[in-house]
Structures are given as structure tokens and as C-alpha cells.
Amino acid sequence: MCFTQSFWALLVSGIENGSIYALVALGYTLVYGVLHLINFAHSEVFMSGAFGGLFVVDAVVGGPPSSGLSSAGLIALGTIAGAFFGAVAAFVLERVAYRPLRRRNAPPLAFLISAIGASFFLYNLAGKEFGTNPISVPQIYDEHPWFHLFGAPVLNTYVIIVVVALTMLVALDRVITRTRLGRGIRAVAQDAETASLLGVDIDRVIVTTFVLGGLLGGAGGFLYGMAINVSFNMGFIPGLKAFTAAVLGGIGNVRGAVVGGFLLGIVESLGVSCVSSSWQNTIAFSVLVVVLMFRPTGILGERLGRAA
Amino acid sequence: MLLHVEDVRVAYGGIEALRGVSFDVDEGEIVTLLGANGAGKTTTLRTISGLLRPRAGTISFDGQRIDTVPAHMMVRLGIGHVPEGRRIFPRMSVRENLMMGAYHRGDDTEADADRVFELFPVLLERQGQDGGTLSGGEQQMLAIGRALMGRPRLLLLDEPSMGLAPMIVTRIFDIIREINQQGTTVLLVEQNAAQALRLATRGYVLETGEVVMSDDASKLLADDRIREAYLGEGAA
Numbered sequence A: 001m002c003f004t005q006s007f008w009a010l011l012v013s014g015i016e017n018g019s020i021y022a023l024v025a026l027g028y029t030l031v032y033g034v035l036h037l038i039n040f041a042h043s044e045v046f047m048s049g050a051f052g053g054l055f056v057v058d059a060v061v062g063g064p065p066s067s068g069l070s071s072a073g074l075i076a077l078g079t080i081a082g083a084f085f086g087a088v089a090a091f092v093l094e095r096v097a098y099r100p101l102r103r104r105n106a107p108p109l110a111f112l113i114s115a116i117g118a119s120f121f122l123y124n125l126a127g128k129e130f131g132t133n134p135i136s137v138p139q140i141y142d143e144h145p146w147f148h149l150f151g152a153p154v155l156n157t158y159v160i161i162v163v164v165a166l167t168m169l170v171a172l173d174r175v176i177t178r179t180r181l182g183r184g185i186r187a188v189a190q191d192a193e194t195a196s197l198l199g200v201d202i203d204r205v206i207v208t209t210f211v212l213g214g215l216l217g218g219a220g221g222f223l224y225g226m227a228i229n230v231s232f233n234m235g236f237i238p239g240l241k242a243f244t245a246a247v248l249g250g251i252g253n254v255r256g257a258v259v260g261g262f263l264l265g266i267v268e269s270l271g272v273s274c275v276s277s278s279w280q281n282t283i284a285f286s287v288l289v290v291v292l293m294f295r296p297t298g299i300l301g302e303r304l305g306r307a308a
Numbered sequence B: 001m002l003l004h005v006e007d008v009r010v011a012y013g014g015i016e017a018l019r020g021v022s023f024d025v026d027e028g029e030i031v032t033l034l035g036a037n038g039a040g041k042t043t044t045l046r047t048i049s050g051l052l053r054p055r056a057g058t059i060s061f062d063g064q065r066i067d068t069v070p071a072h073m074m075v076r077l078g079i080g081h082v083p084e085g086r087r088i089f090p091r092m093s094v095r096e097n098l099m100m101g102a103y104h105r106g107d108d109t110e111a112d113a114d115r116v117f118e119l120f121p122v123l124l125e126r127q128g129q130d131g132g133t134l135s136g137g138e139q140q141m142l143a144i145g146r147a148l149m150g151r152p153r154l155l156l157l158d159e160p161s162m163g164l165a166p167m168i169v170t171r172i173f174d175i176i177r178e179i180n181q182q183g184t185t186v187l188l189v190e191q192n193a194a195q196a197l198r199l200a201t202r203g204y205v206l207e208t209g210e211v212v213m214s215d216d217a218s219k220l221l222a223d224d225r226i227r228e229a230y231l232g233e234g235a236a
Ligand SMILES: Nc1ncnc2c1ncn2[C@@H]1O[C@H](COP(=O)(O)OP(=O)(O)OP(=O)(O)O)[C@@H](O)[C@H]1O
Pocket: B012, B015, B017, B035, B036, B037, B038, B039, B040, B041, B042, B043, B044, B084, B191
């Protein structure tokens, strides 16, 4: 039977996972919007953010947390460090793996191969430097249920992750819809050549888009690492799921990526109750296959995407 | 001389689309560039704007070489380009499309927008509407308005009459005259030779990538070859 037991507990964990998928999915969708390419190395941006956040937190914490305030401060610090390292990774990727190809007007396949190559390089580098065993983020706060939702305990971890993610999602939405930078990004997505006639430096917009995606993906990496652990290959599955979320919401569509992220998190989590938890990934990737087969433009359609 | 184009050659792959084009535009003029489909009119404007690079020849604007300047710098120098086919951002509001025209300044755009709305009152009514939902004529007005937001000294217009009803074309041409009277120099590419020559001070005729004729607009309008080839009048 589906959903009977533990519906609320599954829903809560689905929302928590979903908020991370949403953060990471935005990186895929933003880059797709301006370049029409899937940045498959984005999973390593996620991983870079997790390691960056881990190291910074490790360097700062001496002993166990003394108060709620210092816990909040450490979580914020880790998230900001994650965002920073994610942004740096994304920036370097754009410069090294993509820009040279753009200069040469390389075919789309070259970009895909370059992305996969960069991804392999980065996670093998992380495995070599930091070892292949998962590393735990130090206990920077005391994990405990904060409140109960219809009997299901809601851990403070979940609340923290969802609140941080939502804050970043809203901030990004503001940037895209309300600011000059956001208009530049949308203009390049809709018609890059015309944007350049109006004074938009396309190269700058592209690298900024990578950086924005890196900020969100890196922060997502730290949050994920904090809840589970950090490892060299941690980006692979969440990266694919976030990509699925982006496709589900309509690749290139910023709000679609957020909707897709939450929806995917919830679907895979609740779906588990019908089978068993070992099916979680299978369910998530079945969603990808079904969307690609029946509605390749996703739920909300391609909106940042190609000009009409 | 505001714009000086000298012996410019442009090729797409191996095929030469401009084969040594030269012409000038003086401050305050309306100059029209006429020619049949494929003559190289769009190629000429795109080369001036830096979207294409000449393989030979020079382009100067206000005495400064611009043939290696990247496209996104042109608007800063004072060159506005209204591209062929209007190229409105379809999923941005009319207001945002206009704001894109002032992107390089990034400062307050109210006063410039007000000037555009004075020229094109219909855009004021449509402010919040997506650019892609406007009619062809409205899109052309928006494209011109967007370029004006950049406060150009020289405005490049690529077939603003394309696909529009005669009444709308007349209005657009009236507005081009008004823009010119307010101090903007205009380089107008057209297939609609009769109307373009009535508006312009001078004209150049392009054929397969070469300037084959150039004169005062009134003289071109009276020229038999022009009348026959571009004004749809049979030879006398
Ligand atoms: N992207 C391109 N690749 C290859 N050839 C091109 C390209 N763009 C234009 N051409 C060729 O260059 C020549 C000039 O084209 P251009 O677009 O400048 O003509 P035009 O005078 O603007 O014509 P129209 O009135 O139809 O707009 C044509 O022969 C055209 O086929």
C-alpha cells in the first residue's frame, strides 16, 4: 500500500531533498538558458561547494557548539563558503572547459565531451586529494526534532536547509526578474546577437551566469554535505537528479527548475512508500524518462530559452 | 563626416558578400542604402555594428577607426542599430525591451522612455505587455524606440518597412524624419526605394556587394534606371 504509513515524514524529507535539487537545478537551467548546453560538470560544482564549506567550517570550529547563535553562524559560514567555492569552480569551468570552444565555434558535441571530461577530472582530483572515504561535517549544531507535523518529527536540519534554500531561490528570482543583470541574462537567452547590439557583453553575461549557478549549487553542496556527508563522488546522483528537476520544470525556465526540484523530491520520496527505499533513484530517473518521452519541454516550458 | 566606410570587403566563408563598398554619412543627414534582395545591405549594417568583421577596408565613426571594435561597444560610441526583422525580446515586457536599449548606461531611464512614448504613444499603453505579443508595426516602433534609448548619434535602420501595411510605413517614415530633425543622423536600408528616397538627403545603390550608383536622393528619384529597377516603373 502507498502513502498509508509515514506519509508526512516522507513528505517532509521530500521537501528537504527537493529544496537542494532546486538549488542545483538552477545551475543547469541558467547555463542552458544562455548557452543551450547542459553543463554536466555542474555536479562537481556542487561537490566543490561541499568541500569548500567543510574545510572552512573545520578550520573554524574548535569544540562543540556553545550556543544556538554560534551554530547559526557556523551554518551561515559554511553555506557562504560553499557558495563561494561553487562559484569559483563554475567560473574556472567556464574559462577552461567552455570559453575556448565558444571562441572556435565548436559543435555542441564538443561542449558535451568537454563537460564530461571536466567532470571526471574534478572528481578524480578530489578523490586523490581528499581521499575516497566520505567525510562528515563537524557537528556544528545539535540535531533534534523541532516540531511535529501530523505526528511526523521535523528535524531542525530540514528546517534549516529548506529556509536557506528558499531564501536563495527567492533572491535569485529577484535578480533575474528585477535587476539589470537579470535583464541582461534574459536578453542573451532570448537573442544574444541583439543583446550585444544593445551593449550587452555576452561573454560577461555568460560567466556571470555560471557564477550565479555556482553560488547556488555550491551552497546546495554544503547543505547536502552537512545533512549527509562529503565525498569526491557525492555530486553524481544529486547532479543527475537536479538535471532531471530542471528538465521536469522546463530546461531554461528559472521558476520551472524550482518547481521541478520540489516536485521531484516529493515524488521520489513518496514513491518509496509504494515499493521500498532502494527504489528511490529508480523512481527519480523514471521521471526523467517519462518527461522526455511525453513532455520534453517540461511542466512550465522552455522560457528563458530560445527566442521565438 | 560622421561615418566613413572605405573599400570594405566582407565574406561568408568563401563567398564575398561585400566587394569593396565605400560610402559616407555626414552629421545630420538621412542616407539611404538601396538594393535588391541579397545585394548586401544587411551585411553592410552588421559590419558597421561589429557583428561581422571586414576582411579588408576601413570603417571610421567620428574620425575613429571602429572596424575592430566589438559589437557591444558600438552603442557606447553612439551607434544604434535597429536590426532586420525587428528582433524584439519576445518574453520581455515593452518596458523591459526599452530598458535594454539603455543597458550600457544602467542609470535612470525614465526621461528617455518618456521621449520614446512621446514618439510612439501606443507603446505607453502596451508597457506591461510581452514584446512578442505586439503587432508587427508596434514591434517596429518598439525596436526603433529601444535603439533611441541608447541616445545614438547615428541610427542604423534595416528595412523598417518590411512586412508592414502602407499606412504604418508612412507613419514610421514620418517618425524617422522627426528623429532626424531632433538631431540623430540616419542610415536607412530599404527596398521601398520610393519612400526612402523621398525621406533621404542622399542615396547609394548596392548591387551584388558593390555600390553601383550614388547621388542626391532627388536625382536618384528622377533617374530612369532607378525608376525602372527599384520603383517598379517600366522603361519609358
Ligand atoms: N549568414 C550568412 N551565411 C552565408 N551567406 C550569407 C549570410 N548572410 C548573408 N549571406 C549572403 O550574403 C549576401 C548579402 O546578404 P544580405 O543579407 O546582406 O542582403 P540584403 O541586401 O540585406 O538582402 P535582403 O533585402 O533580402 O535583406 C547574399 O548573397 C546572402 O546570401
